[in-house]
Amino acid sequence: MNLAVLTVVVLCYLGILTVLAYIGYRQTTTADDYLLAGRSANPWVMALSYGATFISTSAIVGFGGVAGLYGFSLLWLAFLNIVLGVWIAFAFLGTRIRRMSLRLDVSTFPSLLGARYQSRAVTVFSGLAIFLFMPAYTSIILIGGARFLQEAFLLDFSVALMILAVIVGLYVFTGGLKAVMYTDAFCAAVMFCGMLALLVGTYRAVGGVVAGHRALSDLRSLVPDALAAAGHQGWTAMPALGSPLWWTIVSTIILGVGVGVLAQPQLAMRFMTVKDNKSLYRAVLIGSIFIFFLVGTVYMVGPLSNVYFYRTQGVIAADVAQGNVDLIIPAFISSFMPRWFLYLFALTMLSAAISTLSSLLHVQGSAFGRDVWEQFFPSSRNRERNSLSNQLGVIVGVILAVILAYVLPANIIARATAFWYGICAAGFLPALAGTLFWRRGTKQGALASIITGFVVSIFGFIFLHLSEAQPFGICRALFGRDTLLAFPWTHVDPLLYALPAALAVYVVVSLLTKPPAAKHLQKCFD
Secondary structure (H helix, E strand, O other): OOOOHHHHHHHHHHHHHHHHHHHHOOOOOEEHHHHHHHHHOOOHHHHHHHHHHHHHHHHHHHHHHHHHHHHHHHHHHHHHHHHHHHHHHHHHHHHHHHHHHHOOOOOOHHHHHHHHOOOOOHHHHHHOOOOOOHHHHHHHHHHHHHHHHHHOOOOOOHHHHHHHHHHHHHHHHHHHHHHHHHHHHHHHHHHHHHHHHHHHHHHOOOOOOHHHHHHHHHHHHHOOOOHHHHHHOOOOOOOOOEEEEEEEEHHHHHHHHHHHHHOOOOHHHOOOOOOOOOOOOOHHHHHHHHHHHHHHHHHHHHHHHHHHHHHHHOOOHHHHOOOHHHHHHHHHHHOOHHHHHHHHEEEEEEHHHHHHHHHHHHHHHHHHHHHHHHHHOOOOOOOOOOOOHHHHHHHHHHHHHHHHHHHOOOHHHHHHHHHHHHHHHHHHHHHHHHHHHHHOHHHHHHHHHHHOOOOOOOHHHHHHHHHHHHHHHHHHHHOOOOOOOOOOOOOOHHHHHHHHHHHHHHHHHHHHHHHOOOOHHHHOOO
């Protein structure tokens, strides 16, 4: 790309974002405006903001690269993203989250749980969990955006990292969720155009849908020996049932992320921003189309890149990327797409990073300010546009994300995403489901379930799941081995046993403890 042209394009893009953020800032006068966009968001804006927050550089680069390595099996994740992440989330969870948050006058995910169970401990623990663990996910989004700036503008990585962190931090720091959602909606439009062009261009490059898929099936003999031994049966087939690769794809990638989306705090807060349930129903179609073209595209383009590289260079995508799956999508695009698309894809990547980063930092700031700080210091709470505690939370969140961006290794994008989504599902999903659907759930059951979900998940990642236990090295240092148990536990994602454990604890403890007062339940549900 021509650096001068790219600079002008990016400056114009940032100018539009700045105007939208300023409009959001001018419309933000109360705490509800800052935290929930005044509970009056347009369905289109809400749906696009939800999708842009959901789809980040981790989906486009990280999971696109993983699809290039493993094949079309990741399309099951796209299916779950639409069915669970949009249809179920909007129509069943979203409508109840909106109604209950309004009845209980709460404006954050942890405060919704805490108010439903009448427990400050639930609010504080949930807020701390979000504030302490979300930076791991935030940092990989920051890495993806910074790597783009580094390569595009020939910047030092540290400089690129700080530029992106400061830009996003300022949007969130000043404008709150209104500014975030306005900029998200614009970012979503850019991302949609970029991915649609990529999908069409890819199928043209491989000779069409039927010819491309047939050619990909014919490459089965080129699967690397190590992957074949792990269960890889070609890019158009599922891995061998029960093989290490099957467990990785099904339990970690498909179920970990597909189920984890139901308990994402930054997504759940979007449901609180609309004025009625009709707005959520209207947003379902918009969200479904957006998610299909965004994640569906990368999960198809990734595997098909093998066909293109084999025809042009005689090697598969993993060889071109020299083992780093995070480089497959960038290498593929730079190899065959026309120059004009490179500018569009640059904005697509920047949009994916900025939209998700802004939402994550907003949630981290509110978790620290509203759900932790103000719980211990109630006198600091105010109804003004912004509070010092929220601003402090945003600043600390940015600092933690930057620090982790320097520490995390390569090939981490997809794994870190699955880690965050998995622990959220195990930690929050049973308590959230009970909040919305089960009147008998108690505060003791909710707190025990949340703690169980997080503790069992983290234990699994440190001592059982090989992909994380080996890099951490804690198990080897304590017991002289990488994991405590042998296969298949080394490849079974902790979600598969942490979520049932958390659910069982929630039900049992709730049944053994005093039920909530009838008057409070009437306020919550009736």
